[in-house]
Amino acid sequence: MHKFANPTQFMRIANAIYPWIAGLCLILFAAAIPIALVFSPPDYQQGETVRIMYIHVSSAWLMMMIYGIIAANSAMFLIWRHPMANLAARASAPMGATFCALALVTGMLWGQPMWGTFWVWDARLTSTLILFFLYIGYIALSDAFEDSERGDKAAAILALVGSINVPIIHYSVEWWNTLHQPSIMKASSEGIDSSVHPSLLLPLFLMMGAFTMFYFALLVLRLRSELLAAKIRNARLSQIAGHAAAQPAE
Amino acid sequence: MVFAGLGFELAAGGAMVLRGPNGSGKTTLLRLMAGLARPVAGRLLWSNAPVEDPEALARRLRFIGHQDAIKTAFTVRENLAFWAAFWGTGEPALIDRAMDTFGLAALADFPARLLSAGQRHRLALARLIASPVPLWLLDEPANALDDRSTGALTNTIAEHRARGGMVVLASHGADLVTGGTTLALDNFTPTAAQQWVEL
Amino acid sequence: MTRKRRRLYFVLLGLLALSGGLALVLTAFEDNIVLFFSPTEVAAKPVCAQRCRIGGLVANGSVVKEGERVSFDVTDTVETVSVKYVGILPDLFREGQGVVAEGKMTEGIFVANNVLAKHDENYMPPEVADALKKSGRWKEGEPVPVAVVH
Amino acid sequence: MSAFSALLSRDLRLALRQSADSLTVIAFFAIATVLFPFGVGPEAEVLSRIAAGVVWVAALLAALLSLDRVFVVDFEDGTLDQLILNGQSTVLVVLAKVLAHWLTTGVPLIIMSPVLAVTLQLPSEGYGVLVLALLLGTPTVSLIGALGAALVLGARRGGVLLSLLVLPLYIPVLIFGTAAIEATITGMPSQPMLSILAGLALIAAALCPFATAAALRQAAE
Amino acid sequence: MAFDSFAAFIDMGGYAAWVWTSYGLAALALGGILILTRRTLKAREREFETLKANRRGTP
Numbered sequence: 001m002h003k004f005a006n007p008t009q010f011m012r013i014a015n016a017i018y019p020w021i022a023g024l025c026l027i028l029f030a031a032a033i034p035i036a037l038v039f040s041p042p043d044y045q046q047g048e049t050v051r052i053m054y055i056h057v058s059s060a061w062l063m064m065m066i067y068g069i070i071a072a073n074s075a076m077f078l079i080w081r082h083p084m085a086n087l088a089a090r091a092s093a094p095m096g097a098t099f100c101a102l103a104l105v106t107g108m109l110w111g112q113p114m115w116g117t118f119w120v121w122d123a124r125l126t127s128t129l130i131l132f133f134l135y136i137g138y139i140a141l142s143d144a145f146e147d148s149e150r151g152d153k154a155a156a157i158l159a160l161v162g163s164i165n166v167p168i169i170h171y172s173v174e175w176w177n178t179l180h181q182p183s184i185m186k187a188s189s190e191g192i193d194s195s196v197h198p199s200l201l202l203p204l205f206l207m208m209g210a211f212t213m214f215y216f217a218l219l220v221l222r223l224r225s226e227l228l229a230a231k232i233r234n235a236r237l238s239q240i241a242g243h244a245a246a247q248p249a250e
Numbered sequence: 251m252v253f254a255g256l257g258f259e260l261a262a263g264g265a266m267v268l269r270g271p272n273g274s275g276k277t278t279l280l281r282l283m284a285g286l287a288r289p290v291a292g293r294l295l296w297s298n299a300p301v302e303d304p305e306a307l308a309r310r311l312r313f314i315g316h317q318d319a320i321k322t323a324f325t326v327r328e329n330l331a332f333w334a335a336f337w338g339t340g341e342p343a344l345i346d347r348a349m350d351t352f353g354l355a356a357l358a359d360f361p362a363r364l365l366s367a368g369q370r371h372r373l374a375l376a377r378l379i380a381s382p383v384p385l386w387l388l389d390e391p392a393n394a395l396d397d398r399s400t401g402a403l404t405n406t407i408a409e410h411r412a413r414g415g416m417v418v419l420a421s422h423g424a425d426l427v428t429g430g431t432t433l434a435l436d437n438f439t440p441t442a443a444q445q446w447v448e449l
Numbered sequence: 450m451t452r453k454r455r456r457l458y459f460v461l462l463g464l465l466a467l468s469g470g471l472a473l474v475l476t477a478f479e480d481n482i483v484l485f486f487s488p489t490e491v492a493a494k495p496v497c498a499q500r501c502r503i504g505g506l507v508a509n510g511s512v513v514k515e516g517e518r519v520s521f522d523v524t525d526t527v528e529t530v531s532v533k534y535v536g537i538l539p540d541l542f543r544e545g546q547g548v549v550a551e552g553k554m555t556e557g558i559f560v561a562n563n564v565l566a567k568h569d570e571n572y573m574p575p576e577v578a579d580a581l582k583k584s585g586r587w588k589e590g591e592p593v594p595v596a597v598v599h
Numbered sequence: 600m601s602a603f604s605a606l607l608s609r610d611l612r613l614a615l616r617q618s619a620d621s622l623t624v625i626a627f628f629a630i631a632t633v634l635f636p637f638g639v640g641p642e643a644e645v646l647s648r649i650a651a652g653v654v655w656v657a658a659l660l661a662a663l664l665s666l667d668r669v670f671v672v673d674f675e676d677g678t679l680d681q682l683i684l685n686g687q688s689t690v691l692v693v694l695a696k697v698l699a700h701w702l703t704t705g706v707p708l709i710i711m712s713p714v715l716a717v718t719l720q721l722p723s724e725g726y727g728v729l730v731l732a733l734l735l736g737t738p739t740v741s742l743i744g745a746l747g748a749a750l751v752l753g754a755r756r757g758g759v760l761l762s763l764l765v766l767p768l769y770i771p772v773l774i775f776g777t778a779a780i781e782a783t784i785t786g787m788p789s790q791p792m793l794s795i796l797a798g799l800a801l802i803a804a805a806l807c808p809f810a811t812a813a814a815l816r817q818a819a820e
Numbered sequence: 821m822a823f824d825s826f827a828a829f830i831d832m833g834g835y836a837a838w839v840w841t842s843y844g845l846a847a848l849a850l851g852g853i854l855i856l857t858r859r860t861l862k863a864r865e866r867e868f869e870t871l872k873a874n875r876r877g878t879p
Contacts, residue, residue, distance in 0.1 A: 037843070038829065041574030045541060048833035050572060052842045059846070078813070095853060102849050106842045113838050116539025116565045126770065133767035140763055144754035153817045154750045158764065161746065161810050164802075197573035214850060221857050228864040235871045286680055287820045303452040309686035317677020321609070323616040335605035337686060459690055463805040470801030477791040477798065494786075501785070 007227060010084050018220045025213035032206035040203045050200060052110040054207040059103035062211050063131060064166060066096035070138070071163040074156035084223075086152050087230070089159065090142060091222035095215055097135035104128060127169040134162040148233070256292075256438045258431075260418065262384075263411045265430030268420040274435040276420035277315070280387045283418065284313040309337075311385040316393075318374040322363035326354050326373055329362055330380045339381040348379035351402055368394045375403060378410070386410065388419040392426060400426070485549050488528040491559070503530060503559060504549040504567065512544055523548060523559070534561040541566035602685045603695045610699030620668070625707050628661035632715040643720045650719035651729065651780035652773075657715070658708045658733065659740060659769050665704045666744035666765070667758050669696060674752045674818065683819050689812035697738075697745045697808070705737035721780075728783040728793075735796040736776045742803040743768050749814035771799060 036054040043050035070092050076085035107125070108118040119125060142155035196204065256279075260266055268276045281287045283294065285304040294301045301307050320329055330345045349355045352372040357365065362373065371394045378386055386407075392400050404426050407417050411427075419426060485504035508522035508529060517536060522529045532550050542548060542564065552561035614621055635653050639645055673679045682692045712733055713726050721729065747765035751757040779792035823829040832839040 038823065041576070042833060043572050044575040044578035045546075046572075047540075047835065049540075049835045049838055051832070051839050053572070055842050055846045098849050098853050102846055105845055109838045109842045109845075113835055114539060114541050114566065116537075116542070117563070120565065126774075130767045130770055133763070137760075137764040137767070140760055141750060141754070144751065144756065144760055146755075150753065150817065150820075154754075154814060157810050157814050157817075158750055161806065162768075164806070196571075197577055199574055199577075200572045218854060218857055221861055225857065225861040225864055228861070228868050232864065232868055232871060235868075235875070281820075284680075284684060286683060305452055305455075305686050305688060308684040311684070313680065313684060315677055315680060317675075317680070319677040319681045321613060321676075321678070323613055332605060332609050333681065336602050336609075336682075338601040455688060459688065459809075463809065465805075466801045467805035470798040470803075470805060473794045473798030473801065477795045 007084055007087075011224065011227065014220045014223060018217065021213055021220070022217040025210060025217050028206055028210035028213055032203060032210045036203035036207055041199055043200065046114055049110060049113055052106055053200075054203050056103060056106040056110055057204060058208045058211040059099045059106060060128070061208055062215055063096055063100040063103050063128075063135075064169065065212070066092050066099065066215065067131065067135075067159075067163065067166055070096060070159050071166075074159040077156050078153065078160070083230075086156070087223055087226040088219070089156065090152065091219055091226050092215075093135060093139050093142070093155075095218060095222075097132065097139065099211075099215075100128070100132045100135055104132060124169065127165055131162075131165055131169060134158070134165060138162070256433075256435075258433055259295075260416050262414045262416060265407070265411055265417040265419070265427040267425075267427060267430055267432045268418065268435055269422060269432055270435030275438075276435055277389055279435065280313065280315075280389050280418065280420060284308070284311060284387050286313070310383055311387055312378055312381065312383050313387045313389075314374055314378070314391060315389045318370045320362050320365075320370050320373055323361065325359050325361055326365070327358045329373060330376060333377050334381050337381045339383065344382070345380045348376035351379055351406060352376045352399065353402070368396060368399065371395060372399055375406075379406065384415050386415065386417045386419075388417065390420055390422075392421065392423050487525045488523055488530040489525055491530050491554065492528040501553065502549055502551050503532075504547065505530075507542070507544050507546055507548055509544045519564075523550065530559050531557075532559045532561050532564075534564050536562075536564070538564055539566040602687050603691045606682070606692060606695040607699050610696065611702065614699070614703040620665070621703050621707060624661050624665045624704050625711055627664055628657050628708055628711055629715060631657040631660060633718060635719065647720040647722055650716055650721035651725060651777045651784075653719055654712050654716055654721075654729065655733075655736075655773055655776050658712065658737070659766070659773060661708060662704055662737070662740045662744060663762055663765065665700070666741075666748045667761060669700050669745055669748045670752055670815065670818075671748070671757070679752075679815065680819055683816060689816055690808050693745060693749075693808045693811045693815065697741050697811075700745065701738055701741040705733075705741055709733045709737060722784050725780050725784050728780050728789050731793060732776045732779045732789075732796060735793060735800055736772045739772050739796075739800045739803045740769065742800075742807040746807045746811045746814065749811045749818060752815075752818040772796065775799070 032054070036051055040051075042048045070089045073085040073089040073092075076082050077089065104125075107128075111120075112118045138155050138158055141158055142151045145151040145154070258266065268279060270276055278287065282289055285294075285301070285307050294307075296307060296310070321332070324332065326349065327345065330348060331342075334341075334345060346355070349358055352375055354369065354372060354376060357369065362370065365373065375388075375391060391403060395403065407419075407427055411417060417427065417430070485502035488503065488505050491503055503523060505523040505525040508524045511520075511522035513520050519534045519538060520531065521534075522531055524530075532552075534550065534552075547567035549565045549567055550559060550561035551563040551565075552559055554560075632653060635649065636646060639649065670679065673682060683689055685692060709730060712729055716726060716729055744761075744765055747761045747768075750764060751760045754760055775792045775795045779789040779796065782789040782792060830836060
């Protein structure tokens with residue numbers, strides 16, 4: 001655990017696996033896009049709009065996964081004060097917000113032709129919208145303080161409190177009478193049951209894999225960037241301390 | 251990083267004066283000792299045992315900082331009485347003594363909003379007597395005080411130590427204690443090389 | 450009270466409140482918080498005198514279209530409610546399909562000002578759907594008997 | 600418990616001395632509600648349909664206005680440091696503060712709400728459940744709001760940020776608060792919605808004080 | 821291959837507007853955040869190098 005908490009060690013590992021993640025991401029996209037758009041069949045009811053599902057479900061999956069990652073990292077940061085955990089949470093938040101927005105927008109673009117409306121105020125859509133506001137609040141809060149450490153901690157507490165929303169989003173379609181279709185995958189003793197035909201499931205899995213790898217590849221880049229920002233801040237602070245030391249004592 | 255490699259101890263009846271230029275970490279050290287901040291590295295001991303219960307530590311100490319923590323809508327007496335009730339220490343007699351000591355008795359029923367900066371600071375210091383505890387952490391306690399009040403504070407600290415109390419105070423002005431140790435914090439300022447933390 | 454004790458009390462109290470709260474919320478959800486009423490509820494109680502939503506399956510053979518004027522029956526296999534609607538229907542609207550209609554009851558007929566289609570979690574290519582129907586293993590609106598991914 | 604009761608009575612006495620602060624919140628609640636008949640027109644049918652929602656939204660916004668000050672005054676005059684050094688637990692401080700906030704803003708809002716509902720032509724069946732729903736919902740508002748107020752202590756644009764953080768979390772309370780009233784008016788049972796409101800209050804009471812205490816401690820750090 | 825012709829592919833069974841907008845927005849979002857990330861990273865790398873150089877310059 002502490003090996004990964006050390007930034008230098010962590011970045012060494014992260015940089016080493018970065019080319020593999022990035023390569024895998026490219027391969028998955030190269031497979032997913034043509035299969036999703038051209039080679040997979042249309043749905044028996046929804047026709048070609050089922051192709052929106054590949055983007056929509058992948059984005060929704062990522063917005064949930066990233067929130068989980070942010071919450072877990074926030075907990076590690078608050079309890080053990082691992083600086084890397086904080087940076088990982090900070091670096092993930094804008095991506096989570098992006099995927100959340102993408103899930104909402106593609107959901108609307110799918111809902112209008114299929115359900116007959118862009119938006120309904122049901123549990124799934126409302127709680128996803130709340131998740132989007134949580135992402136925005138997290139980003140705004142972490143940048144709202146002169147003392148960046150204070151922002152990090154406040155945002156981490158917010159992330160932990162907000163994680164109560166994630167199970168609500170997940171279970172909302174089962175608890176509630178809603179327009180939104182139930183989950184397409186359910187874990188059971190036989191493995192994972194899915195109500196999606198394999199020919200439609202393949203592009204979905206490929207796209208989800210591609211999105212996930214995209215997130216992890218970008219996370220490495222963003223971690224590098226956040227770490228540099230911290231180093232720059234430290235360097236500046238040491239310059240100020242140097243100035244203070246150079247001045248005569250009062 | 252504000253300071254590094256710092257270590258000291260304080261016995262019953264002891265006093266320590268923290269000295270150093272602005273930004274050398276006097277306030278930070280006092281807040282660390284109060285349990286309001288956590289050190290990146292290092293630990294705090296009470297009677298040679300690590301402090302594992304910050305609340306129990308808080309019950310044994312009083313921290314008087316730059317801000318006076320006074321509610322201006324309340325009178326002088328109400329301010330003192332609230333803190334005495336809040337901390338569960340002190341009796342009404344002590345509140346009267348506290349006001350006498352710091353020359354606030356005549357103002358007891360005045361709303362605190364009418365007080366001057368110096369009087370407000372005296373009201374903050376009066377909590378030391380109204381709600382007694384063994385360890386006093388005082389951040390520049392003589393700021394905004396006139397000579398007479400400074401004298402009163404010096405006497406109060408001496409009496410507190412005579413009864414076995416301890417005082418840590420940050421100061422760059424007059425000596426408020428006799429025979430205490432002095433800690434010059436600028437000796438512990440990290441070097442530029444230590445500051446340049448290669449994350 | 451020692452610190453550990455106090456903490457324990459706080460945590461226990463918190464857990465008690467949390468489980469009590471969750472129990473209240475979950476049992477309330479059991480009582481059916483509804484986005485829409487079923488035809489059985491509409492038949493049993495005088496709901497939907499003001500704006501509300503009803504949901505169910507479009508009864509087979511009940512859809513009559515005259516341009517933009519549509520009438521159809523919504524059923525939950527026990528009760529049936531007749532619905533009138535003027536406007537554009539969503540593409541998923543068809544007989545046997547789940548729908549949600551917004552509007553209110555007037556003289557025993559539900560006058561809708563919006564019709565939404567609900568679809569199930571089954572996704573498959575049309576050929577597969579045809580084959581399944583032909584072999585009699587599956588009817589629309591039922592769970593699909595295929596596709597278990599291990 | 601001495602810290603809890605001392606702080607609670609101090610906050611109540613402060614609110615009494617500076618009663619203008621509480622009155623401003625109530626006045627805001629009244630004005631915000633009264634704006635609606637001008638905005639949507641004075642037809643009784645339209646107003647009675649939106650009455651429950653309008654009262655709830657205006658109450659939330661009024662509470663938000665007062666939340667800004669829950670901790671910030673103590674934070675700025677140094678009282679917060681002393682409150683944290685209470686020798687017992689920061690959670691006690693939070694609970695006292697939240698209870699004081701609820702008594703000084705939540706309760707006046709509840710008392711005012713039927714009067715404002717009259718101006719919005721709320722059907723007569725709705726008043727009992729309106730008060731009941733507010734009674735069950737406003738504690739959650741205070742609990743979540745205190746957390747938000749503690750998180751933004753010392754932030755730039757703290758007030759705006761507070762609404763961004765807190766209002767989304769109020770959505771469930773708003774949904775079930777208005778749904779309870781609507782249900783009663785349309786002759787449906789309101790009990791499930793009310794028990795959800797009670798459940799939400801319990802969940803918030805279980806989680807928010809700990810998070811708020813953590814936020815306060817790191818604001819003081 | 822689910823389409824008979826290129827025109828059918830573009831038409832997406834009549835749902836061209838919905839499908840293509842979704843994919844376009846996804847490309848825009850993913851591409852946008854990638855470009856922003858790389859740009860910030862490059863800027864910070866440059867800034868850090870300057871700071872390092874300055875530090876070596878002064879004793």
